[in-house]
Amino acid sequence: MKKQHPLSILGLILFLCSLAAATPVAAQTETGYAVFYADYLEGQKTANGEIFSNHQLTCAHKTLPFGTLLKITRLDNYKSVTVRVNDRGPYGEGLVVDLTKAAAAQLGMLSEGKAYVQVEVVGSSNTNPIPPSLQTAKSPSAIPTEYSAVSTAKVKDPYLIRELPSGLSGYGLQIGAYTNRANAERQLIALQKQGIDKLYIKSLPGEQYKLIVASFPTRDAAMQHLQSLKQKYFVEGFPVNLSKWP
Numbered sequence: 001m002k003k004q005h006p007l008s009i010l011g012l013i014l015f016l017c018s019l020a021a022a023t024p025v026a027a028q029t030e031t032g033y034a035v036f037y038a039d040y041l042e043g044q045k046t047a048n049g050e051i052f053s054n055h056q057l058t059c060a061h062k063t064l065p066f067g068t069l070l071k072i073t074r075l076d077n078y079k080s081v082t083v084r085v086n087d088r089g090p091y092g093e094g095l096v097v098d099l100t101k102a103a104a105a106q107l108g109m110l111s112e113g114k115a116y117v118q119v120e121v122v123g124s125s126n127t128n129p130i131p132p133s134l135q136t137a138k139s140p141s142a143i144p145t146e147y148s149a150v151s152t153a154k155v156k157d158p159y160l161i162r163e164l165p166s167g168l169s170g171y172g173l174q175i176g177a178y179t180n181r182a183n184a185e186r187q188l189i190a191l192q193k194q195g196i197d198k199l200y201i202k203s204l205p206g207e208q209y210k211l212i213v214a215s216f217p218t219r220d221a222a223m224q225h226l227q228s229l230k231q232k233y234f235v236e237g238f239p240v241n242l243s244k245w246p
Helices: 007-024 101-107 179-192 218-231
Strands: 028-037 058-060 068-074 081-088 095-099 114-124 171-178 197-203 208-216 238-241
Touching: 028 101, 028 208, 058 238, 068 095, 068 101, 081 095, 081 101, 095 101, 095 114, 179 197, 179 208, 208 218, 208 238, 218 238
Parallel strands: 028 095, 058 081
Antiparallel strands: 028 114, 058 095, 068 081, 068 114, 171 208, 171 238, 197 208
16 A cells, blocks of 8 residues: 655645635524613613723623624614624513614614614624714613513612693603503603703503603694704604693
């Protein structure tokens, strides 16, 4: 049997390695729904021990390693944002990623509460991507509706919670709608602490609780204030005629 020359074996190994390096590795992707964090989680620890901030471009994923960078693309408008995994979740059916509101704002999904997205692994990092909003906005705020069950424990600081008075005229801005009053109160307090004032809860039949910014003499005045809230706090909402409510 002819003896194989060691150099030819080494050459074969190097050739095979070069082929492997030249063959692109398929990107790891998945699709499903993205949602975003509630305000009251601000300042709490994430699963990897970091302090959660809705200012940052981070996310929760059920299985990917901490530090993984993900490109999140919304599949109905093709807006995208890159975020870093530092938490675990979400665990609702069909949910694949839980975003900060800074990230959700980049996808234009603050008003919907969730969006169908593609999640693609694009790298890893020990630091978070820098959100453009940090240069122009205060803290991203305001969830228009809840998307998952939240504890119904009583909210602290009840003196901050005000009911919208009856018999008002003019216009208000609805920036949230809830079926659980504790969730509405929790969100109202969180938004007040971020700096939003003129906040009220409007209780309606059928366990409906609206978060209202009020009041404004005209619809135009309400819309002008809404633009300011969008720029400073990422708030989404719409004007409501207060005279139509009892």
